[in-house]
Amino acid sequence: MRPVLGLLLVFGGCTFALYLLSTRLPRGSTLGTAKEAGDRSLWFPSDLAELRELSEVLQEYRKEHQAYVFLLFCSAYLYKQGFAIPGSSFLV
Secondary structure, three states, rough: OHHHHHHHHHHHHHHHHHHHHHOOOOOOOOOOOOOOOOOOOOOOOOHHHHHHHHHHHHHHHHHHHHHHHHHHHHHHHHHHHHOOOOOOOHHO
């Protein structure tokens, strides 16, 4: 019973750490400037034009905060690999 509790504690801690990394993003000068986004920083595109606009915004954000994006990507990849969650190949 004790190893299962330890595994759940590690899983919960890693999940919380990844959650904090993904919600505490540093503000970029371009993130959230799209008129479709309103007051939200990111949005789900509903057509191809919005998808292109979102792609441009994310590319600019990546240029501004390259180290943070790399840390978030590596953390998500290790989280998925470490807990055998399918789909890590789609991160590339």
